[in-house]
Amino acid sequence: MGFDTAYRAIAEDSDDQRWAFGTGFTGPLAGVDQALPRGADALELGAYCLMLGDDALVMSHRLQQWLARAPELEEETALANIALDLLGQARLLLTRAGQADGTGRDEDDFAFGRTGGEFRNVWLAEVTDADFGGLIARLLVFSTWRLALLDRLRASRDPVLAAVAAKGVKELTYHRDYAAQWLLRLAGGTDFSRARIVAGLAAVTPLINELFTPTDTELGLSAAGLAPSPASLRAEVTAVLAHVLYPASLTPPLLEAGSAPAAGPSPGGRHGVHTDAMTELLDELQSVARANLGATW
Amino acid sequence: MTAETARSDWPLYEVFLRGQRGLNHVHVGSLHAADPQMALHHARDLYTRRNEGVSIWVVRSADITASSPDEKDPFFAPSGDKVYRHPTFYDIPDSVPHI
Numbered sequence: 001m002g003f004d005t006a007y008r009a010i011a012e013d014s015d016d017q018r019w020a021f022g023t024g025f026t027g028p029l030a031g032v033d034q035a036l037p038r039g040a041d042a043l044e045l046g047a048y049c050l051m052l053g054d055d056a057l058v059m060s061h062r063l064q065q066w067l068a069r070a071p072e073l074e075e076e077t078a079l080a081n082i083a084l085d086l087l088g089q090a091r092l093l094l095t096r097a098g099q100a101d102g103t104g105r106d107e108d109d110f111a112f113g114r115t116g117g118e119f120r121n122v123w124l125a126e127v128t129d130a131d132f133g134g135l136i137a138r139l140l141v142f143s144t145w146r147l148a149l150l151d152r153l154r155a156s157r158d159p160v161l162a163a164v165a166a167k168g169v170k171e172l173t174y175h176r177d178y179a180a181q182w183l184l185r186l187a188g189g190t191d192f193s194r195a196r197i198v199a200g201l202a203a204v205t206p207l208i209n210e211l212f213t214p215t216d217t218e219l220g221l222s223a224a225g226l227a228p229s230p231a232s233l234r235a236e237v238t239a240v241l242a243h244v245l246y247p248a249s250l251t252p253p254l255l256e257a258g259s260a261p262a263a264g265p266s267p268g269g270r271h272g273v274h275t276d277a278m279t280e281l282l283d284e285l286q287s288v289a290r291a292n293l294g295a296t297w
Numbered sequence: 298m299t300a301e302t303a304r305s306d307w308p309l310y311e312v313f314l315r316g317q318r319g320l321n322h323v324h325v326g327s328l329h330a331a332d333p334q335m336a337l338h339h340a341r342d343l344y345t346r347r348n349e350g351v352s353i354w355v356v357r358s359a360d361i362t363a364s365s366p367d368e369k370d371p372f373f374a375p376s377g378d379k380v381y382r383h384p385t386f387y388d389i390p391d392s393v394p395h396i
Contacts, residue, residue, distance in 0.1 A: 072307075074328055074339040081342050174341075181334060
């Protein structure tokens with residue numbers, strides 16, 4: 001075996017040698033059939049894509065607000081990477097929403113052309129963070145829940161949703177790991193850092209029940225094999241949070257004493273009811289698009 | 298403790314990446330982190346954003362023993378005139394393309 005052969009065996013991508021880092025970039029939807037699955041309720045499918053897309057878009061914007069505010073330069077880049085991953089998921093999901101509901105709206109129409117009451121994200125995605133400890137607690141719950149959701153969504157009968165989920169699972173696995181490592185560091189650090197993470201967990205606790213409260217849309221799609229039932233995610237999310245929090249001697253938010261889950265907002269974000277923080281977020285998110293109607297970028 | 302002193306408390310790590318086509322890990326830069334796991338995360342977030350790497354090593358900068366510029370002559374000059382250490386006096390067979 002000559003040297004060239006050995007080299008090729010180790011190099012993982014030998015085409016197009018001109019590019020130092022390879023050219024192996026393919027869109028997540030390459031080769032995916034974009035036709036609506038047979039028997040699917042197109043309006044329900046569109047509404048569902050909007051829910052998941054809005055979760056990602058709004059959470060991404062909240063993370064972007066940490067840029068120039070994060071405690072370390074390296075953390076800033078990490079948070080920006082996570083925000084970009086979620087923004088990528090939002091773009092695919094909002095585009096799919098426009099295809100499915102028959103209106104032909106594109107991702108920008110959805111992101112910049114809707115009022116607050118038309119957004120379908122959960123409250124967990126839109127609330128502000130008091131500090132870095134609050135962000136880490138929220139990110140841990142959000143990424144744990146979304147990973148459990150997308151993991152099951154990979155089996156959706158809608159090939160586009162399944163492809164978006166397959167891409168998202170890899171991303172969210174990293175997001176969850178990032179948040180879990182920081183949670184352990186803060187919990188095991190100083191009295192001050194531990195107090196911040198305890199306060200952060202307390203702040204997200206009332207928002208968790210909404211994640212598992214199904215809407216009619218989700219129940220319909222679940223019955224049709226297009227999406228997981230929200231309630232079915234509770235066991236996994238509870239187990240993962242317990243796995244992360246018990247070693248740090250913290251009580252997972254879902255297992256508070258008395259174990260009666262705190263009531264979530266009702267009706268909540270899935271029905272278009274949002275917090276005041278959401279209004280401010282949208283003002284910022286949509287300000288450029290409003291000031292320059294029809295602009296492209 | 299202020300944020301400034303906390304920052305200076307984080308040790309420096311050196312980052313080595315093996316690219317998709319690379320046979321060995323190459324030094325790409327350094328970063329601050331509180332522990333090795335955080336250094337790996339930071340390295341992933343700072344140095345592999347453009348699909349550069351398939352493997353990362355991080356090592357505390359303090360753990361690297363380096364040759365000193367002051368010792369450059371005693372270290373490296375003595376090998377400069379020993380041309381017989383280079384295999385340039387041999388006929389290379391055609392069947393050995395890379396040497």
